[in-house]
Amino acid sequence: MATTGIKRLFLTRGNITSSLSVCSSWSSPATTTTPVLYCQRNMSSDASNDVLVDRVGNKGIITLNRPNALNALSLPMIHKIYPQLRKWEMDNSMKVVIIKGAGDKAFCAGGDVKAIAQQGVGNSFGPEFFRAEYRLNNQIGSLSVPYIALLNGITMGGGVGLSVHGAFRVATEKAVFAMPETAIGFFPDVGGSHFLPRLPGKLGLFLALTGHRLEGRDLFKAGVATHFIASERLDALEADLMRMENPDMPSIHRLLSKYQEQWEKDHYKEFSLKPFIGRINSIFGGNTVEEIVNSLKRDSSEWAKQQYERLSGFSPTSLKVTFRQIKEGSQLSLADCLRMEFRMSNRFMQQHDFFEGVRAALIDKDKNPKWKPATLEEVSDAEVDEYFKPVSREQELQL
Numbered sequence: 129m130a131t132t133g134i135k136r137l138f139l140t141r142g143n144i145t146s147s148l149s150v151c152s153s154w155s156s157p158a159t160t161t162t163p164v165l166y167c168q169r170n171m172s173s174d175a176s177n178d179v180l181v182d183r184v185g186n187k188g189i190i191t192l193n194r195p196n197a198l199n200a201l202s203l204p205m206i207h208k209i210y211p212q213l214r215k216w217e218m219d220n221s222m223k224v225v226i227i228k229g230a231g232d233k234a235f236c237a238g239g240d241v242k243a244i245a246q247q248g249v250g251n252s253f254g255p256e257f258f259r260a261e262y263r264l265n266n267q268i269g270s271l272s273v274p275y276i277a278l279l280n281g282i283t284m285g286g287g288v289g290l291s292v293h294g295a296f297r298v299a300t301e302k303a304v305f306a307m308p309e310t311a312i313g314f315f316p317d318v319g320g321s322h323f324l325p326r327l328p329g330k331l332g333l334f335l336a337l338t339g340h341r342l343e344g345r346d347l348f349k350a351g352v353a354t355h356f357i358a359s360e361r362l363d364a365l366e367a368d369l370m371r372m373e374n375p376d377m378p379s380i381h382r383l384l385s386k387y388q389e390q391w392e393k394d395h396y397k398e399f400s401l402k403p404f405i406g407r408i409n410s411i412f413g414g415n416t417v418e419e420i421v422n423s424l425k426r427d428s429s430e431w432a433k434q435q436y437e438r439l440s441g442f443s444p445t446s447l448k449v450t451f452r453q454i455k456e457g458s459q460l461s462l463a464d465c466l467r468m469e470f471r472m473s474n475r476f477m478q479q480h481d482f483f484e485g486v487r488a489a490l491i492d493k494d495k496n497p498k499w500k501p502a503t504l505e506e507v508s509d510a511e512v513d514e515y516f517k518p519v520s521r522e523q524e525l526q527l
Contacts, residue, residue, distance in 0.1 A: 179208040180230075184370060186223040188216050188273075192290075195231025201239045201286035203253075206260045209290075213267050224375045225271070226366070227290060228278040235279045235303075236287025241312065244477075245486035254477040255470075258317070259525060261286065262466040265319045266527045269293035269462045274380050276369070279303045279347065280359055289318025292352060293462060295377060298384060299353035300362065301344040308339030312489050313443040313481030313497065315450045315472060321457025321465035327351050329405065330412035333454050337412070337420070337447055338438055342400075349399035355384040358391045404431055417447045418504050443481045443497070444504045449515050456516070463527045468516065470525035475515045 180191040190209060192199040216222040229235040239261060247253045268275060268290065275294035282304045283291060291297050299305075307316035307324070316324060316336045324332030327350060334340065335350075348356035357365060365387050372379060401408065411427065414420040424436040439447065449472065457465045476482045480500045488497035501507050518524070 178202060179205045181208070181212050186221050187370060187375070188212070188222060188225045190225065190227040191230050192228070192236050193230040195229075195233065197240075198234035198237035198282055199229040199231065199287070200237050201261070201290065202243070203240075203257050203260060206257075206264050210260065210264045210267060213264075213271060216273055217267075217271055222273050224274045224276065224369065224372075224380065226276045226278065226369065227294075229281060229287075232281070234282035234287070235277070236284075236290055237282045238285030238287060239318075241285075241314070241486055242490045245483050245491070249480070249483055250478055255474055258470055258473040261289065261318065262470055262525055263527060265289045265293055266463055266466050269319065269322075271295075274375060274377055276380065278362060278366075279305075279353060280362060283347075285309065286318055288320070288352075292323050293319055296355065296380060296384060297347075297353040298355045298357060298365075299344065299347040300357060300359035302359050303347050303353070304341055304343050305347050305352055306339050306341040307335060308341075310337060310442040310446040310450055311339050311485065313446050313483070313485030313499065314476055315446055315453055315469075317469045317473060319462055319465055319469070321453050321460065321469055322462045323352075325454045325458035329409040331401070331405075331408060333451070334408045334412045336450050336454050337417070337442075338435055339442075340401075345397055346400050350401075355388050356391075357384070357387040361387055361390070407431065417451045420451075421504065443485060443499045444501055444507050445479070445481050445499070445511070446485075448504065448507045448512050452512055452516065466527065467525045471517065471519055472515045474519065474523070 178192075178194050180189075180193050182189045182191075190212070192201070192205065194200060194202070194205070213225070216225060239257070244251070244254045244257055271294065274296065276296040276298060277291035277294050279291060279297055279299045280302055283299075284304070284306050285308075288305065288307060307320055309316050320336060324336050326332065327335070331350060335342075342350055342352065345356050347353035365383075368383055369375065369380070372383070399405075407427070407429070411423040411432070412420055414423055421436065421439055424432045424439070427433075453468070453472065456468060460468065481497075484497050484499065488494055
């Protein structure tokens with residue numbers, strides 16, 4: 129039966145058309161097409177097929193199947209993945225879980241923020257979505273079964289939450305990572321409070337505030353991915369994973385490392401941010417967002433000018449809340465980070481900037497958000513504190 133499952137798994141490689149539309153989520157970077165593996169089932173993107181779940185022997189395979197939306201994560205998808213992971217967690221015969229995205233563009237381009245924003249300020253859908261999403265993030269982070277995410281294409285926002293907390297994150301040269309939430313008046317959630325401050329130096333804070341994109345091998349160099357392989361080798365990697373009779377953490381790591389070492393030409397290239405690490409650690413080591421912005425303004429380099437211009441267009445509230453979030457999260461467990469983020473997300477659902485940011489980026493698409501408050505100086509410490517205050521016991525995120 130396992131052999132039959134393996135054959136079925138690889139029969140449909142390339143069945144999806146490459147003429148995919150741009151995702152309606154806030155992240156829509158240009159990227160080249162990428163060959164990936166698909167499950168053997170019908171690849172239509174209707175709601176009933178938005179997540180494909182299969183089991184081959186002692187291995188589980190989850191395929192995010194909204195290729196026309198760059199596999200953006202919806203609430204129905206969360207409601208399918210979470211109980212499946214819970215079920216596999218309780219199954220002693222289950223040895224590994226693999227998660228990947230359908231189509232040749234993305235692993236997962238993010239959560240469906242447009243659907244949330246269209247419900248309006250104070251809506252109940254936002255908290256419902258975030259509660260379910262953060263529970264899923266925590267389940268991935270606490271999973272005892274080895275969890276392998278194949279990051280072949282766009283991996284942003286909610287897609288990061290589906291991958292970065294797992295044991296293995298395998299990036300290819302086509303991977304594109306970013307957490308650009310400050311650009312739409314939000315914050316890097318899905319456990320960003322936990323993994324970002326644990327990246328080297330001030331890299332995590334830099335990524336959180338600027339939304340800077342990492343591509344290909346840079347995901348591995350930064351510590352976002354645990355391994356890096358060529359996209360053309362994904363077929364062979366999955367085949368080898370499926371052939372493993374009793375996969376465990378050490379044996380999976382050895383296999384992934386073998387594939388990584390086979391591509392020395394990219395494996396040994398320098399991190400693209402290496403020339404700027406000194407500036408990142410110095411400038412983003414500032415005690416406040418204002419201090420960071422002023423340091424960028426004083427720096428005469430082209431790099432600093434680009435970062436200054438970028439931050440100048442982002443939500444001042446989001447920047448200050450995110451700065452505080454990364455500082456707080458550095459001392460918290462993943463579960464406590466997610467509880468904190470749930471309070472923050474609820475507060476954002478009551479305020480102006482998230483809805484204005486999504487309007488400007490996705491609905492009216494005028495790219496001209498009117499933030500309230502409009503400047504960093506107008507965002508008081510007391511206002512920032514409100515985003516972190518506990519809510520009632522009934523409203524807290526239960527994990």
